[in-house]
Amino acid sequence: QETIPQHRIGFSQCTGNDDWRRNMLTEMKRELFYHPEMQLLYKDAASDSRRQVAQIRELLAQQIDILVVSPNEAAPLAPVIAEVYSKGIPVIILDRKAATDSFTAYIGGDNYNIGKLAAAYIASTLKGKGRIVEVTGLRGSSPTVERHQGFRDALAHYPGLQVIATLEGGWVADKTQAAAAGNDSAVEKADIIFAQNDVMAYSMYRYCHDKGITHTRFIGVDASPYPDAGIDLVSRGVLSASLLYPSGGKEAISMAADILAGKKVPRNTLLQTVLIDSSNVKLMRLQIDKIQAQHQEIEKQQSLLQEQRSLYQDQQHLLRIVVTT
Ligand code: FRU
Numbered sequence: 334q335e336t337i338p339q340h341r342i343g344f345s346q347c348t349g350n351d352d353w354r355r356n357m358l359t360e361m362k363r364e365l366f367y368h369p370e371m372q373l374l375y376k377d378a379a380s381d382s383r384r385q386v387a388q389i390r391e392l393l394a395q396q397i398d399i400l401v402v403s404p405n406e407a408a409p410l411a412p413v414i415a416e417v418y419s420k421g422i423p424v425i426i427l428d429r430k431a432a433t434d435s436f437t438a439y440i441g442g443d444n445y446n447i448g449k450l451a452a453a454y455i456a457s458t459l460k461g462k463g464r465i466v467e468v469t470g471l472r473g474s475s476p477t478v479e480r481h482q483g484f485r486d487a488l489a490h491y492p493g494l495q496v497i498a499t500l501e502g503g504w505v506a507d508k509t510q511a512a513a514a515g516n517d518s519a520v521e522k523a524d525i526i527f528a529q530n531d532v533m534a535y536s537m538y539r540y541c542h543d544k545g546i547t548h549t550r551f552i553g554v555d556a557s558p559y560p561d562a563g564i565d566l567v568s569r570g571v572l573s574a575s576l577l578y579p580s581g582g583k584e585a586i587s588m589a590a591d592i593l594a595g596k597k598v599p600r601n602t603l604l605q606t607v608l609i610d611s612s613n614v615k616l617m618r619l620q621i622d623k624i625q626a627q628h629q630e631i632e633k634q635q636s637l638l639q640e641q642r643s644l645y646q647d648q649q650h651l652l653r654i655v656v657t658t
Contacts, residue, residue: 338372340399340593342586343392345385347405347429347474349377351504351532352557353580354403357428360582363628366635368590380505382409382473389413393420399592401425401585406473407432423592427585430475438588440581440602444476447576447606448483451527451552454574454608455494458550462493463524468512468537470504470529480529480554497522502529506536513540523549531555531563531575538571554578556609558621568614579604 534553
């Protein structure tokens with residue numbers, strides 16, 4: 334007998350259009366395999382906070398049992414999230430935070446520590462002396478603020494390291510290119526560029542490459558497992574390092590299942606990070622390949638099982654026809 338979904342999870346994603354979030358959704362869908370009682374209603378706000386507010390209202394109208402949300406920006410999303418929560422619908426906030434306490438649980442990477450680790454890596458790479466350009470995400474998204482704060486707090490211990498410019502790349506390549514073009518004299522002088530995600534780090538690399546600037550090193554965040562994404566870029570030597578930013582997709586779905594089953598869940602779940610550079614990227618790659626092969630095997634088994642089930646149902650149906658005629 335097929336399990337009919339009894340619970341609706343509304344998932345409001347700030348944008349679906351990058352590798353890191355593609356990976357998040359893949360992780361969610363994998364975890365959903367184990368929860369046939371849950372149905373995912375997915376909305377992609379395409380980096381538009383107003384659209385995301387409207388989409389959360391649409392999810393409400395679709396009578397979701399729980400909301401998972403990754404807010405594009407912290408302030409504009411706060412009122413609608415508080416409204417959902419006040420209706421008694423549990424809310425899990427994932428990755429980016431909202432400027433409200435009205436939620437059930439938060440799951441996300443340790444963004445402050447990511448900033449600190451980036452600074453420590455730069456200090457050891459440049460032996461405590463050099464010029465840095467920092468490229469941040471969208472000003473209103475919480476990881477921008479936390480990564481920046483961790484970075485600055487750790488840099489304060491190294492008086493020989495100087496941040497000569499902070500550019501806002503808004504998490505995306507085209508904005509990063511425009512910000513670089515508007516600050517080209519600082520970019521030319523940088524020994525190292527720390528961008529708050531790999532998309533922007535790669536964009537800065539391409540900008541410098543096109544300008545014939547060859548002395549600069551690049552550090553990003555995310556370390557997603559796709560071609561031209563973090564792990565690949567580190568193994569090709571395009572980026573010197575990337576800080577792994579776990580998506581939390583799997584954790585969000587299993588926590589949603591726990592909440593809907595009436596279990597108590599922690600208010601804050603901080604996912605750990607690790608710095609990936611040439612010394613450990615090979616090992617990371619091997620582990621990722623192994624996990625992916627295992628998942629593919631599980632997915633194959635699951636679709637075989639599905640086929641068997643529908644075959645069985647067809648036979649039962651035929652049998653009923655034969656018996657009743
Ligand atoms: C993806 C992304 C990541 C970044 C995260 C921060 O949309 O920009 O690259 O680490 O969001 O919320």
